[in-house]
Amino acid sequence: MKIKSIITAILLLPTILYVKAQDLISKVPAEANVLITVNTKAVFKHLAIDDVNTFFQKVGVFDTISAAGTGTFNKLEDVGIDYDSKAYFYMQSSDSVQFFGGLLPLVDADKFESLVGPDRKIEIVNGLKSIYNKDRTIRVSWDKNTAYVLGASFFEHYFERPDIVERYMLPEPVAEAYPSYDYGSDDAAVLTDSVYTEYDDWATADTTIAEDEYWEDYWADIDDSVAVLSDTSNVQIITVAPPQLPDMYDEVDSVLSQEGYADDYYLEYRRYTTTRDSMVNILLNQWIDQRMQEITTGTAPSYAKKHKVGKMGDDVIADLRLQDFGAIYQSYLPAHLLYSVVGMGKMPKIDYGIDMVSGQMVVEGNKLVIRGDATLDKEMSRYFKAIYAKKMNRKFLRYLDKDVLGFMSFAMDTEAYIKYMPQIFQRYYGPMAGRYDKYVDLTALFFDVILDEKAIGKVFKGDNLLVLHGVTPVEVSYTDYVYDEDYNYQEVEKTKTEQLPDFLWMFSSDDTRIFERLLEAGQSELKVENHDGVYALPKSYGSALQLYFLIKDGIVFVGSNQAKMQEINTNKYPGKGHKPYMQIAKKDAFSVLFNTKKAPELFDRMDIPVERQLRSTVEELGQYGDFVVRSPGMKGNKVSAELSIDFPDRKGNALAFLFDLLNEFVPTIK
Structure with missing residues (x-):
């Protein structure tokens, strides 16, 4: 019988743990527009709690808490919060009021209560110990397992x-x-x-x-x-006759x-x-008080039942979810200003076609990743799928050398963008136009009628690659003026140092006639020079930047390095492309990459002054991996993006490295 009971308990244990883990999310109101989940268990998986305690002692956090409360606090464990569970923070907006709340898991309610200062009155409200702020618009209540925070602010209009x-x-x-x-x-x-x-x-x-x-x-x-x-009985008044000026x-x-x-x-x-x-x-x-009663008793509709909430992994530090993005945006719009400027009497419902926005902060070893996506409605999904259907020209990829300072790639279908731009424009700006809504409609109609999306799509197909090879300081001459005591001036020739970027921008074109005609006209009118097919634009006076143009194999090149442009023109460009960079540009609809290893060299080359205490940090940038922002475009009904950076393997993981970096820069408070 005992063996059977033990086996039953083991089988039920995962279910029991799951219910406990879901306990607080079940108390988040269903109508919450914003939900932030902090996975404290994941935080302290990557950070030693003793290191955090030492840091807080260093900056005086525990001294401040001890002075304000009735207990003595020397470590995080003294606060009474359960760091093996998740904490939830949410916001809920309506047309009249905005609620903001939090749910904190407790392991020791008595320790948590000792945070309350001796001058604060603890009230019993519906069976819960509670405290309020001065105007009673923020309430904190707690029971044995949970601390509840709930506040509200109102919209004046x-x-x-x-x-x-x-x-x-x-x-x-x-x-x-x-x-x-x-x-x-x-x-x-x-x-x-x-x-x-x-x-x-x-x-x-x-x-x-x-x-x-x-x-x-x-x-x-x-x-x-x-x-x-207003009492002027003791003031001595001296009357002076004013000058006789008319109407004064x-x-x-x-x-x-x-x-x-x-x-x-x-x-x-x-x-x-x-x-x-x-x-x-x-x-x-x-x-x-009413909403707190509903939350604590479980009678309020639950967020977890209305929305799908996935399981958070042990490497997910925090999670953000925005429901009904238009309502959130609308709640912060200045209603009175909109009325006075555009004559909007009643605030319309804002609908940008974004159903939900979500994001996560994830630790992947020494890499810190921030991921986000936006779920679009059926109409906007159709527009953006067509816009992001364009792929990068594979001929671009060979110019992504390993030693580049950085690059940006962007691929969209120009024809689809121009085709759907009027509808997107109307949806984004129409509801906000008020009495000017007819002009928004007129503008959308103008673009729809005037622009030939097929013709423009041939001239500028929509795939772009901008490569930054480096930055070079160059001395530039310019004219200045020196004045004598009588304000007579004399022209003086001076020099200044200008940072000249070495870049190469390219985009595809199936119809290059307009560019060819412009360059031909520029040779006679603007002193554009033709160097065997590479066209040089005249420099602006006082600037060292020289731009060069090249049209070759259906690609328009714009750059600042004549030698590289000539190599491309004569098929002698030595680059073959760095495979990881090529994969990013080929796979993603949008990407930005900065080669962080080049940062120390860039600081020296540009003669950027660095404080002594920051010098080691700047030098350590040479050990960082690439800083990357990328977006694959549309997948299903979601458009997603990701930001990532690789940190040196000095502390075991990215979060521990960042915390150690913070510890180095924050001074000790004595």
Whole structure:
């Protein structure tokens, strides 16, 4: 029987552990727009917690916490947080209010409680120990296993709507403080309306008396201050006859009248905002308490049930998810400015076709990788699949030498881009145009009618490669002017050092006639020189940069190194291409690479001053791997991108290396 029980327990253990791991994500509200997951177990897999404790002791973090709380803190373990689980931070926006919250797993609730200072009052709210900030718009509660953080802020324009002012008996906005709004009826359910405060609730709220007394004293102090400033009984006035200028008194009276009005308006507006904010904060406090009750009891709809949340690996440090990107963006738009500029009465729903944005920070040995992707709706997916269908011209790849300083590649289908640009333009800017929406439509129609996407697509196919071979300092002569005491000037020839980039840019073209005609015209009109097929543009005075053009095998080359251009023209270019670089440019729709090993040489060549304490760090850049940003374009309905860099193998992994680097630069606090 015991053996059977043991076997059963072993079989159930993974399920039990999974349920425990999912416990906190199940309490994240389903309507959260932003979710950040911190995988503390993965963090301390790559960082020794003793090293972190030593660093925090060095910078005085534990001393600060100990001074603020009731306990003594010498290490992270004294805080009571469970570092073997995940912590969640989220944000939820509506048209009226923005909630922000956090869920922290606890291993010792008593230790966590000792973070609370002796002057802070711990209240029992719905059975949970809780503390609030001064205006009670942020609440922290905890039980034996979890610490809950929940706060809220409101959007001013919502609480200035006439129907909302009437509903909650808020003060009327000060005249001319904001323009009038013509809000249409909104049948959509409002998140914050789930808590409705009746008019007489203001009279019964616990904070009302304190608020009234506070504001009475506050305005009495202001009135006293104004009285003191206006008392001129002890001031000696000396009268001086002013010069007789026409209309001077009228101008002075007008200015004084305007300044007096501005002062009165400022005081009145400040009175309005402080009164309104205090009343709205009471609403926020009620909504916070209600939402906290739903979260802690599990009655709120769960994020994990509404959205697919994948398992995080042990190398994933943090995860970011943005749901309904348009709603997040819209919540930060300046509604009043949009009204005054474009005449937008009611904020429209912003829909850029981005359903979700996600990202992760991952440690892959000595490489740190930040990955991100955006999930597009059906319409935008169709546009971008066509735009990113273009592949890189394989003839470009031989110019990616191993010793290049860096390169950027970009491949898109120009014909598809011009074809779908009007629709994308209308979708992005149409809702924000207000009374100018007809001009947005007209602009989109103009591009649709005027531009011939097939013809332009032949001239500029859309695949590009820019290669930076290096930077060379060059002395350049220029004319300056020297002035004598009588401001007579004399021309003086001077020299300056200019950093000249050695670069090569190329793009494909099936119809090079326009470039050929431009170069022919330039030879007669702009002093363009033809060096056996390599065309040199005239230099700008005072600049050492010389540009060269070459058209060969359906490729247009633009560069700054005449010798390299001649080698390409005569088929004598020695480069064969570095295979890892060739793979990146060939595979990805967009890529940027910087050869970090070249950084110390670049600093010396450009004579960039480096502080003594940073010198070793700059020299160590020669041991770094490449810094790469790349995007494969569209895969399914997602467009993705990745940023990565290889660090020296000095501390075992990328996160430990970065932490050690931070430790070197942060001074000890004594």
